[in-house]
Amino acid sequence: MPTGRVGRRTFFALMASPSGLIGLAIVVVFAVISLVAAAGLLPYGPAEQDAASRLQAPSGTHWMGTDQFGRDVFSRVASGIGNSVLVAIVATLISGTLGTVAGTVSGYLRGSTDAAVGAVTNVLFAFPSLLLALTIASVFDRNWFTVAVAIAAGFTPIFVRTARGPVLTLREMDYISAARATGMRAGSIMLRHILPNITGILIVQVTLTLSWAVLAEASLSFLGFGTPPPAASLGSMVYDAQTLVVAAPWTLWAPGAALILLIVGLNLLGDGLRDALDPNRKGR
Amino acid sequence: MTDPVLSIADLKVTFSTPGGEFDAVRGISLDVMPGETVAIVGESGSGKSTLAACINRLLADNGRISRGSIRFEGRELSSASEREMLRLRGAGIGLVPQDPMSNLNPVHTVGRQILEALEVHGRGRGAQGRSRVLELLHMVGIPSPQERYDQYPHEYSGGMRQRALIAMSLACQPRLLIADEPTSALDVTVQRRILDTLEELTGQTNTAVVLITHDLALAAERADRVLVMYKGELVESGPARKILKSPQHSYTRKLVAAAPSFVTEPLVGSVGGPGATQTDAAAPLVEVIGVGRKYTLRGRAAGEQFWAARDISFGIPKGRTVAIVGESGSGKSTTAKMLLGLETISEGTIRIAGRELAGLRGREMMAVRRQIQPVFQNPYASLDPRYTVAESVAEPLRVHKVGIRRSRLQKVHQLLEQVALPATVAQRLPHELSGGQRQRVAIARALALEPELVVLDEAVSALDVLVQNQILELLVELQQRLGLSYLFISHDLAVVNMIAHEVHVMQKGKIVESGAPQQLFASPESDYTKELLAAIPGAALEDAA
Numbered sequence: 001m002p003t004g005r006v007g008r009r010t011f012f013a014l015m016a017s018p019s020g021l022i023g024l025a026i027v028v029v030f031a032v033i034s035l036v037a038a039a040g041l042l043p044y045g046p047a048e049q050d051a052a053s054r055l056q057a058p059s060g061t062h063w064m065g066t067d068q069f070g071r072d073v074f075s076r077v078a079s080g081i082g083n084s085v086l087v088a089i090v091a092t093l094i095s096g097t098l099g100t101v102a103g104t105v106s107g108y109l110r111g112s113t114d115a116a117v118g119a120v121t122n123v124l125f126a127f128p129s130l131l132l133a134l135t136i137a138s139v140f141d142r143n144w145f146t147v148a149v150a151i152a153a154g155f156t157p158i159f160v161r162t163a164r165g166p167v168l169t170l171r172e173m174d175y176i177s178a179a180r181a182t183g184m185r186a187g188s189i190m191l192r193h194i195l196p197n198i199t200g201i202l203i204v205q206v207t208l209t210l211s212w213a214v215l216a217e218a219s220l221s222f223l224g225f226g227t228p229p230p231a232a233s234l235g236s237m238v239y240d241a242q243t244l245v246v247a248a249p250w251t252l253w254a255p256g257a258a259l260i261l262l263i264v265g266l267n268l269l270g271d272g273l274r275d276a277l278d279p280n281r282k283g284r
Numbered sequence: 285m286t287d288p289v290l291s292i293a294d295l296k297v298t299f300s301t302p303g304g305e306f307d308a309v310r311g312i313s314l315d316v317m318p319g320e321t322v323a324i325v326g327e328s329g330s331g332k333s334t335l336a337a338c339i340n341r342l343l344a345d346n347g348r349i350s351r352g353s354i355r356f357e358g359r360e361l362s363s364a365s366e367r368e369m370l371r372l373r374g375a376g377i378g379l380v381p382q383d384p385m386s387n388l389n390p391v392h393t394v395g396r397q398i399l400e401a402l403e404v405h406g407r408g409r410g411a412q413g414r415s416r417v418l419e420l421l422h423m424v425g426i427p428s429p430q431e432r433y434d435q436y437p438h439e440y441s442g443g444m445r446q447r448a449l450i451a452m453s454l455a456c457q458p459r460l461l462i463a464d465e466p467t468s469a470l471d472v473t474v475q476r477r478i479l480d481t482l483e484e485l486t487g488q489t490n491t492a493v494v495l496i497t498h499d500l501a502l503a504a505e506r507a508d509r510v511l512v513m514y515k516g517e518l519v520e521s522g523p524a525r526k527i528l529k530s531p532q533h534s535y536t537r538k539l540v541a542a543a544p545s546f547v548t549e550p551l552v553g554s555v556g557g558p559g560a561t562q563t564d565a566a567a568p569l570v571e572v573i574g575v576g577r578k579y580t581l582r583g584r585a586a587g588e589q590f591w592a593a594r595d596i597s598f599g600i601p602k603g604r605t606v607a608i609v610g611e612s613g614s615g616k617s618t619t620a621k622m623l624l625g626l627e628t629i630s631e632g633t634i635r636i637a638g639r640e641l642a643g644l645r646g647r648e649m650m651a652v653r654r655q656i657q658p659v660f661q662n663p664y665a666s667l668d669p670r671y672t673v674a675e676s677v678a679e680p681l682r683v684h685k686v687g688i689r690r691s692r693l694q695k696v697h698q699l700l701e702q703v704a705l706p707a708t709v710a711q712r713l714p715h716e717l718s719g720g721q722r723q724r725v726a727i728a729r730a731l732a733l734e735p736e737l738v739v740l741d742e743a744v745s746a747l748d749v750l751v752q753n754q755i756l757e758l759l760v761e762l763q764q765r766l767g768l769s770y771l772f773i774s775h776d777l778a779v780v781n782m783i784a785h786e787v788h789v790m791q792k793g794k795i796v797e798s799g800a801p802q803q804l805f806a807s808p809e810s811d812y813t814k815e816l817l818a819a820i821p822g823a824a825l826e827d828a829a
Binding site: 173174175177178179180181182183184188193196197 | 621624625626649650653654656657658660661662665666667668669670676679680683684726729730733
């Protein structure tokens with residue numbers, strides 16, 4: 001596929017920007033932590049209580065100390081990152097897929113399809129995405145998947161708009177007319193000519209949406225509508241730490257710092273990708 | 285003798301690119317006298333626009349003047365500070381940019397934007413400024429300036445926008461005007477009127493003009509002196525007439541020879557004249573009968589109907605080229621799109637090899653599509669930037685399930701050979717090709733299904749003259765070898781004269797005149813055809829020949 005060449009060029013351009021590189025490094029570290037947590041390779045179980053060692057300061061045995069139930073904060077943060085990232089990825093996948101398909105089809109076909117998709121998008125846009133997520137999360141049974149769906153609902157219209165804009169320009173291109181004149185069906189044209197030409201923009205949107213989704217998951221958990229306890233979540237850890245912050249500040253610092261670092265990393269990566277994919281900055 | 289307004293000596297401009305340093309302008313010297321019009325002619329990439337940008341010091345960030353001097357009224361510009369340049373731009377040196385569509389701010393009224401040009405140089409504001417702007421609008425020939433003052437750019441036509449830009453560039457009465465391809469985005473008749481206005485106005489104020497153009501005929505007609513640039517160097521300069529009559533440099537000679545005009549021998553024999561009826565007695569390949577396309581308007585005139593084309597009838601015999609000529613908005617492209625099945629037909633019928641196009645579905649439609657293939661105008665938009673040449677050319681074969689992967693690749697190589705491209709381009713991406721090469725690829729793609737008719741929608745209009753000539757020759761050769769029919773859509777009568785067997789002139793959605801090109805152009809009957817002919821900047825060439 002010709003996309004391989006473009007992909008490689010983008011990667012090198014990303015390597016050339018220091019902030020993008022830092023973002024990539026942070027994201028890779030967090031990805032490794034999530035995988036380690038998912039594989040159950042953490043020093044302690046994230047929900048494992050030990051009454052004898054409550055509220056211990058960080059030490060060699062407990063790297064980030066322990067909380068009021070004697071649970072290892074590092075293990076909980078790591079597992080919380082895993083949970084947050086899983087929810088964020090699934091939410092982004094759902095909203096990205098739905099939004100891209102709806103945006104591409106409506107932009108390419110125009111007419112009544114476009115009007116219908118536009119109306120739904122506008123209604124969804126009218127609600128703040130967090131409020132929408134809260135509503136959905138409070139209605140359904142609470143598990144990580146409904147949380148992901150709730151978050152996805154708020155981000156889908158963004159993908160619809162992101163995809164539709166460039167499709168409107170692309171559909172007027174002569175190579176699309178040439179393909180139509182050849183007898184290519186609308187579906188094939190979208191799949192073979194339209195989608196590959198908007199992937200760059202979508203990749204950037206995916207990265208940024210991931211960071212928003214992490215934040216949204218943390219906010220929902222903080223408010224008690226996110227990942228249900230006793231499973232660890234960065235948001236609920238921050239909430240629990242509020243009453244302990246004087247006696248055991250590490251219980252707040254550890255999840256808070258992890259959250260900030262993850263979001264900064266994803267944003268830096270998104271910015272770096274955007275610059276790397278911008279044809280005006282490619283220096284050709 | 286007076287001093288020159290502009291004096292450039294041994295100018296060299298260097299660009300730093302990732303691929304190393306590159307000299308776009310190499311040691312150019314020229315003088316422009318007050319009131320004189322000097323044309324700089326060259327193909328894209330010759331450095332002519334870079335030269336123009338230098339005078340105003342508006343080079344791209346990666347470019348710099350690496351040697352030589354630019355003097356404007358005795359003042360050195362190559363080392364002038366940005367602040368000094370700010371005072372000069374607009375006030376001393378005016379600029380008429382190329383693209384009237386993107387050079388006006390869509391959120392401000394046109395009057396407001398011209399007033400701004402006055403204000404930055406302290407040449408008037410408020411009511412007095414407004415009356416000066418109205419005067420300027422009137423001067424450049426914009427009707428009812430009072431009303432037009434408060435309109436936005438999208439309410440202006442392309443020609444009017446260019447007039448507004450001219451008004452803006454002349455607002456502060458500059459001593460030098462740089463016009464960078466001022467009319468290449470406009471239709472010929474509009475082009476002529478605008479250049480007439482420009483000539484008249486600069487004549488009145490004794491403003492010197494540097495006219496940058498790729499069109500040798502236009503340069504010869506409008507300029508006192510013509511300078512020919514090639515690969516960053518000045519290869520020839522002199523009075524317009526002399527350059528056309530006895531070009532010295534081999535490049536100029538090629539340019540003069542390639543410039544399509546009515547002196548140029550047609551590449552094909554005409555079917556016109558007494559032998560016109562000798563064409564195949566059988567039904568023509570394509571019959572277009574009373575075809576029309578209507579649109580329902582939106583916005584202010586909502587509900588009203590507009591016919592982009594109406595009552596269009598013509599035939600395309602096998603192995604012949606039928607041309608449709610007209611300006612933008614004449615409906616010629618709509619006609620082409622209906623034939624290609626890209627626009628629905630509102631009335632009338634199109635028959636291809638005896639089969640009616642409307643009502644065809646599925647497999648039958650696919651069979652018809654195989655017989656008609658398009659080549660479009662813009663070589664930069666006609667190929668998917670992510671597809672290699674081989675993938676693009678093979679696409680029609682894949683869609684119609686012709687052959688397997690390997691046999692398709694073989695076919696691609698054959699097709700590339702047919703359009704005189706080396707096999708090595710097969711694995712390249714479009715951005716690695718020149719405009720002419722891309723257009724050859726587009727032709728190869730159109731030929732992949734061995735169609736009977738190729739619709740060429742302004743297929744050579746975006747190319748430099750030399751490349752244009754090569755593509756036209758290729759098209760004629762392919763026609764003779766493969767027995768192809770062409771529907772050739774163009775605004776350029778000179779090109780049509782070279783390639784067409786039969787011409788239809790379209791205006792406002794209707795065919796106003798038809799006939800064999802030589803006959804039609806020698807003795808046009810409709811006023812519109814006469815106007816189109818008069819507007820071609822080829823008169824000077826013809827006189828010289």
